[in-house]
Amino acid sequence: MKDIKRVILKLSGEALSGDKKSGYDDELIIDIARQVSQIIDKGINVGVVIGYGNYWRGRSNDNIDRTKADQIGMLATIMNCIYVSEIFRSQGIKLIYLHLLNAEA
Numbered sequence: 001m002k003d004i005k006r007v008i009l010k011l012s013g014e015a016l017s018g019d020k021k022s023g024y025d026d027e028l029i030i031d032i033a034r035q036v037s038q039i040i041d042k043g044i045n046v047g048v049v050i051g052y053g054n055y056w057r058g059r060s061n062d063n064i065d066r067t068k069a070d071q072i073g074m075l076a077t078i079m080n081c082i083y084v085s086e087i088f089r090s091q092g093i094k095l096i097y098l099h100l101l102n103a104e105a
Helices: 013-020 026-041 066-090
Strands: 006-011 045-050
Touching: 006 013, 006 026, 013 026, 013 066, 026 045, 026 066, 045 066
Parallel strands: 006 045
Antiparallel strands: none
């Protein structure tokens, strides 16, 4: 592990909800934050990529344009990033979250 400087962790939106199947499971996310903190304490930079499956599962309705369905997914991803970042901050993890969203009508 001495040579590892950076890792990427992919969290699916569905994983954030735990057994609830939607929304958030705070205890689960706190546990993830504790595990991430242990990695950071070893001097490893951690990047986290977060999905949106706890809110939106792709284009689930033929009445919604594909582009609009993708935009809904992007918004759900941002919501998840804000939520998870606040849980991580509450556990003492310093972080920033980045997103790029262009949602033209």
